[in-house]
Amino acid sequence: MADAGAVRGLYAITDATLQPADALLERAEAVLRGGAAVLQYRDKSQDTPRRRREAAGLLALCRDYGALFVVNDDVDLALYVGAPAVHLGRDDAGLRQARTVLPSGTLIGVSCYNSLARADTLAAAGADYLAFGRAYPSPTKPDAPPVSRDTLAAAVARYRQPVVAIGGITPENAQPLVSLGVDAVAVISGVFAAASPERAAARLAALYH
Numbered sequence: 001m002a003d004a005g006a007v008r009g010l011y012a013i014t015d016a017t018l019q020p021a022d023a024l025l026e027r028a029e030a031v032l033r034g035g036a037a038v039l040q041y042r043d044k045s046q047d048t049p050r051r052r053r054e055a056a057g058l059l060a061l062c063r064d065y066g067a068l069f070v071v072n073d074d075v076d077l078a079l080y081v082g083a084p085a086v087h088l089g090r091d092d093a094g095l096r097q098a099r100t101v102l103p104s105g106t107l108i109g110v111s112c113y114n115s116l117a118r119a120d121t122l123a124a125a126g127a128d129y130l131a132f133g134r135a136y137p138s139p140t141k142p143d144a145p146p147v148s149r150d151t152l153a154a155a156v157a158r159y160r161q162p163v164v165a166i167g168g169i170t171p172e173n174a175q176p177l178v179s180l181g182v183d184a185v186a187v188i189s190g191v192f193a194a195a196s197p198e199r200a201a202a203r204l205a206a207l208y209h
């Protein structure tokens with residue numbers, strides 16, 4: 001059974017557009033070698049056989065490296081591969097509904113965007129971690145709503161659950177967020193589009209050592 005305490009440090013998120021399909025696992029392994037504590041599989045395609053294959057491969061890698069594996073959006077895929085965690089946003093399954101189908105002990109993280117009111121509701125409903133963002137302009141999701149430093153700091157002070165910052169985070173700009181006290185920095189392009197994903201991951205992970 002996973003523990004929410006695992007959500008601390010670099011939270012890396014895959015993106016199918018940032019490498020050839022046959023390089024996903026190799027690239028993810030480099031990021032785990034660099035020190036990612038959490039790895040989320042985020043794939044917006046409808047290719048169920050490929051999604052199952054990739055998620056199962058990433059889960060096995062995460063087990064080897066002692067990292068927490070998270071499936072984005074898709075409760076059925078999480079169930080299929082036996083993922084220890086899922087991440088749900090406002091367009092995904094509801095937290096309570098997901099709890100009814102996932103094995104007990106599965107961690108459920110949620111997107112709170114820039115809303116402490118949404119975080120209050122979801123924290124009270126049993127979310128295991130709370131993600132806020134975008135922290136900086138995001139190449140991956142340019143229309144994501146910005147979250148202020150004040151909101152992030154308020155979230156850190158307010159919740160017993162880990163607080164995750166996401167959006168536009170790189171090795172160069174992550175330190176102020178870590179100094180605010182966020183438990184994890186969630187990063188797509190800052191790691192997977194870097195010249196050396198392993199090195200970028202190591203620099204981000206080192207901010208928590």
Ligand SMILES: Cc1ncc(COP(=O)(O)OP(=O)(O)O)c(N)n1
Pocket residue numbers: 011040042072073087088089090091092110111131132164166186
């Ligand atoms: C750690 C983390 N935080 C936020 C998100 C965004 O989730 P969502 O709002 O459902 O958007 P998509 O990522 O599904 O496009 C996330 N995936 N991970």
Ligand SMILES: Cc1ncsc1CCOP(=O)(O)O
Pocket residue numbers: 133134137138139140141144166167168169186187188189190
């Ligand atoms: C999924 C998501 N939610 C808010 S910003 C974002 C994308 C993060 O990607 P990047 O690290 O490349 O900005």
Ligand SMILES: [Mg+2]
Pocket residue numbers: 072073087088089090091092
């Ligand atoms: Mg989603």
